Amino acid sequence: MSGILSYGFMRNALAAGVLVSLACGVIGTLVVLKRMVFISGGVAHTAYGGIGLAFYFGVNPLLGALAFSLGASLLMGWAQRTTRQRPDTLIGVMWAIGMAIGIIFADLTPGYKADLMSYLFGSILAVTPTDLWLMLIVDVIVIAVVVLFYKEFQATAFDESFARTRNLPVNFLYILLVTMIGLAVVMLMRVVGLIMIIALLTIPAAIGSLFLKSMDKIMWLATGLSVVFTIGGLLLSYAFNLTSGATIILVAGMAYLIALLVRRLCQRCPVE
Amino acid sequence: MTTQETKNVPLVDIQHLYAGYNGEDVLKDISLTVQPEDFIGLIGPNGGGKTTLLKVILGLLKPRKGTVRVMGLSPEQGRRFIGYVPQYTVFDSDFPIRVRDVVRMGRLSPKRLFKPYTAADDAVVAARLDWVELGDLADRSLKELSGGQRQRVYIARALASEPQLLLLDEPTISVDAEARAHIFDLLHEINLRGVTILLISHDLNVISRYVKSIGCLNRTLYYHGEKQVTAEMLQQGYNCPVDLIAHGLPHRVLAEHEEHRS
Numbered sequence: 001m002s003g004i005l006s007y008g009f010m011r012n013a014l015a016a017g018v019l020v021s022l023a024c025g026v027i028g029t030l031v032v033l034k035r036m037v038f039i040s041g042g043v044a045h046t047a048y049g050g051i052g053l054a055f056y057f058g059v060n061p062l063l064g065a066l067a068f069s070l071g072a073s074l075l076m077g078w079a080q081r082t083t084r085q086r087p088d089t090l091i092g093v094m095w096a097i098g099m100a101i102g103i104i105f106a107d108l109t110p111g112y113k114a115d116l117m118s119y120l121f122g123s124i125l126a127v128t129p130t131d132l133w134l135m136l137i138v139d140v141i142v143i144a145v146v147v148l149f150y151k152e153f154q155a156t157a158f159d160e161s162f163a164r165t166r167n168l169p170v171n172f173l174y175i176l177l178v179t180m181i182g183l184a185v186v187m188l189m190r191v192v193g194l195i196m197i198i199a200l201l202t203i204p205a206a207i208g209s210l211f212l213k214s215m216d217k218i219m220w221l222a223t224g225l226s227v228v229f230t231i232g233g234l235l236l237s238y239a240f241n242l243t244s245g246a247t248i249i250l251v252a253g254m255a256y257l258i259a260l261l262v263r264r265l266c267q268r269c270p271v272e
Numbered sequence: 273m274t275t276q277e278t279k280n281v282p283l284v285d286i287q288h289l290y291a292g293y294n295g296e297d298v299l300k301d302i303s304l305t306v307q308p309e310d311f312i313g314l315i316g317p318n319g320g321g322k323t324t325l326l327k328v329i330l331g332l333l334k335p336r337k338g339t340v341r342v343m344g345l346s347p348e349q350g351r352r353f354i355g356y357v358p359q360y361t362v363f364d365s366d367f368p369i370r371v372r373d374v375v376r377m378g379r380l381s382p383k384r385l386f387k388p389y390t391a392a393d394d395a396v397v398a399a400r401l402d403w404v405e406l407g408d409l410a411d412r413s414l415k416e417l418s419g420g421q422r423q424r425v426y427i428a429r430a431l432a433s434e435p436q437l438l439l440l441d442e443p444t445i446s447v448d449a450e451a452r453a454h455i456f457d458l459l460h461e462i463n464l465r466g467v468t469i470l471l472i473s474h475d476l477n478v479i480s481r482y483v484k485s486i487g488c489l490n491r492t493l494y495y496h497g498e499k500q501v502t503a504e505m506l507q508q509g510y511n512c513p514v515d516l517i518a519h520g521l522p523h524r525v526l527a528e529h530e531e532h533r534s
Contacts, residue, residue: 033367033368148386149385151376151377151380151384151388151389152380152385154369154373154377155377155380157367158363158364158367158369158374158377159358159363159377161330161332161356161358162356162358162377162429163377163380164330164332165330165331165332165351165354165356166352166377166378166380166381166433167348167351167352167381167382168380168381168382169382169385208368209366209368212368213368213369213370213412213413213414213415214368214369214370214373215368215369215373218368
């Protein structure tokens with residue numbers, strides 16, 4: 001263990017694991033409870049368009065990802081709220097178009113493009129101190145917003161019609177939430193890659209909601225589980241020389257299957 | 273708003289309302305006034321516009337024509353005086369939440385943004401849970417409760433806003449006969465405590481024993497503020513599903529009609 005910690009990149013990677021887990025646990029819980037898994041996947045994949053464009057124009061890819069991610073959040077959030085018919089189709093179409101834009105602009109960019117793969121599959125070992133600061137800022141924003149609007153988020157996730165009859169600003173809260181999903185997506189991209197973001201965003205919260213009876217407890221447990229999955233996956237990937245993002249997701253996926261099994265075998269187990 | 277003002281103004285005043293979706297009217301020429309302390313039950317078939325009428329009263333759906341006033345205000349402004357109990361089917365029965373946290377939602381309002389729940393809120397929450405006889409289950413998870421208990425939780429949530437009017441959408445759907453009677457006993461007591469009640473149901477048989485007046489809603493409304501289901505009302509509104517009307521009532525002749533709209 002101390003051997004691993006002597007590497008600077010490993011210390012950064014472990015810190016990144018903890019930092020993303022905070023946003024993951026908090027936002028992931030809202031994503032799962034408000035059934036926004038699909039829209040989150042859409043935002044993550046659309047961000048690839050921004051990465052491709054940024055590569056082409058020689059800008060920092062994270063900026064491109066951020067712009068596309070926030071743009072996709074707002075557009076998909078708007079589609080979800082205002083179109084009566086099949087918002088999931090619109091989201092699916094944007095998802096694919098975003099990916100296509102990224103691939104085309106990567107094609108148009110001359111030179112070696114191996115770095116593009118790291119956004120698809122993650123590269124937690126390449127996290128820089130600047131990335132860590134950005135992650136910390138996102139964490140602070142996300143946690144502050146959720147603490148401020150906790151009871152309103154809970155009410156709209158549970159029953160939006162009722163929240164509307166209480167005159168709560170349900171549209172504002174929704175847009176706020178998708179914006180935070182957009183931020184979290186950019187941050188998670190460094191760790192597991194945009195293809196696997198949905199898994200890390202949803203699995204810890206999904207496990208929590210199997211066993212706990214309140215949203216705040218689920219957020220805590222999801223954060224803890226997310227730390228365990230990212231750090232555990234990271235160490236396993238180091239030990240067996242595997243791709244870190246994929247290992248993290250497999251660890252999380254195995255845990256989810258086990259949790260489902262436990263819940264099934266123990267239907268009458270109390271929820272805390 | 274003071275009680276004196278509210279005395280002259282009906283809680284709900286609907287005049288010649290037309291409303292629906294995508295340009296097609298589900299409700300046609302509806303007029304209805306709800307006075308303080310009323311306990312009105314509206315029956316009607318699925319697709320007859322019951323839920324649509326509640327949405328219009330709550331300002332969740334704009335009418336195409338006609339006027340709707342709630343406490344003399346527009347529905348958007350007046351709905352803060354309404355406690356709404358949505359239909360059971362809209363809920364995710366697996367949602368991880370404690371009973372107390374559901375009922376607390378009734379205390380929410382734009383004024384409460386950025387302010388945590390207070391001891392005063394929790395006192396109201398506890399009192400309303402007692403009204404529906406769930407005081408000892410406040411810390412339970414919602415998913416551990418029976419269907420009837422859950423329905424009572426939603427009633428307590430609606431009451432937690434200390435409403436003038438309680439609006440219920442099919443409050444006894446998917447609960448057994450015993451729980452159904454219990455819920456109506458509780459609603460009767462709540463009405464005696466001074467809360468006006470308007471509920472919709474497809475089950476005339478049950479509600480006729482408890483409500484003060486009955487109407488039949490099937491796109492148009494047959495309501496005269498009376499308890500009796502009059503022959504005239506049934507004649508006019510005969511396309512209410514006959515199985516709901518005929519059972520146990522002296523109008524079996526209606527069962528001959530083949531006017532089901534499901």
